[in-house]
Amino acid sequence: MSHTIRKIRVIFATQFAQMVEYRAEVIIWMLSGTLSLIMMLVWMAQAEGSPGGQVNGYSPAEFASYFLSTWFVSQLIVVWVTYELDFDIRQGQLSPKLMRPLDPFWIHYLGHLSERLFRLLPMLGLVTVFAWLSGARFTSDWRVYPAVFALAFLGFTARFLWEYTVGLLAFWTESSNAFHELLWLAYAALGGMFAPLSFYPVWVQNIAVWTPFPYMLGLPAQLLAGKATLEQATRGVLVLLAWLVIFAALRLLVWRTGLKKYGAVGA
């Protein structure tokens, strides 16, 4: 047991050191995920211009709270492992990683987690500035914050698992990055990046509740904006846990079959 903990600590430390090296990039990556911010501005202008000063019960300030929250949460659950795996598999870089006495999965996972730690502080600074500029308000109920982080953590892990599975498709196809883009579209649409989920047609909402997407993005954002209850958060945690099990099993299955198929470049 202590053996595993030491391994994890070492990997975490090296991955963190690597992220510190890319600190300027981390800031630029953060700023390039702008879809939530663009949607925020459009919806705010839309509410401003409508007769009652609001759309579907959202005032400009409430739109700002919701979309800044989705921005923050989406930054916490961002995953790029598909590209790394696609590269590793195509270039044969996977081979040396297979020699280690540990599933390469954990290196990528801990790498992402350490980057998150690094990202958190500048994120909070930016959210504060944007909130001040846009008039966004966040809930004062302190119990919401641990719930948000729990949902974000589970959402991140679930997303990491499915992105990892998509990345492993590089064993068979060259289009794994394209599959990643389509999945991202489903995540952004049903997660609530374009609009709060209640703005969608009812039949879309009925489909969305069966997917993990609304619970990992929209729900924590609603919690932060003071528009969701802790009961809903508890249900969200349970749904995400169920999806986590499914994705973990799927990842393992694809990994085992893919590895048999894998002949390194030059082998």
Place this chain on the structure above:
Amino acid sequence: MTRYLRLMRIFIGATVAAQMEYRANFVGAVLASLGEVGVALLGISVLFFQPGTQTVGGWTFREALLVTGFFMLTEGFISVVVQPNMSRIAEAVRTGNMDFTLLKPIDAQFNVSTRYLNILRIPDLLIGLGLIIYAASGLTISAMGVLVAAVLYLSSLVIVYCIWLGLSTTAFWFVKTQNASELFNGIFGAARFPVTAFPVPIRFLLTFIVPVALITSVPAQAMTGQLTPVLAIASPLIAAALFIGTRLFWRKAVGSYTSASS
């Protein structure tokens, strides 16, 4: 001039031949195009889906769709022509391959800008054109409007090319430029909406600081006949200024280039 046209034909032939080898990639490119247009259409539809919403920023659904069409067309232009070439500049500077480009008896900027084409993303262009034609079919549009829009859209393409070239040229000093273009893509995402859909201070920012509004909204306005003369003149002027500016910048960058090993 004819020499450059002939060279372009040779370049295009060579890249098309190279890409036909990887036919499986076509599936991936089509999926990516579908994702692209999906994001653009979802973003605009969910705004108009709300009860009581007739216009967004003063644009009807059809008119806003016109902007989305121009956005997709420009995305296609970037993926087919601009990005494949510009992303290779940094690589060439880093490895020293830029030496060969500079030694060739043709203009180096022309060479780095036209050498590669990603024909797999041509569906983006078709989707964009399709959206524009569909949107226009439900609007009253004059032949004059189409003509002005076409001219203004040419300025748009020049602006896009210049911004990318300017960002990529920094590779002569910074080695890595991928992040800068990533940042541009993030801001360019705002161009999928009519510029008037944004709050006033942002509108100014998107028109004059990072001129993404000129790229999609202005040609669409020209088609619907809502164009103000100021913007009609500003667009080609900014394009021309940017072209001269990036040309000078490119010259300066090449002048300070000292190969990879020396």
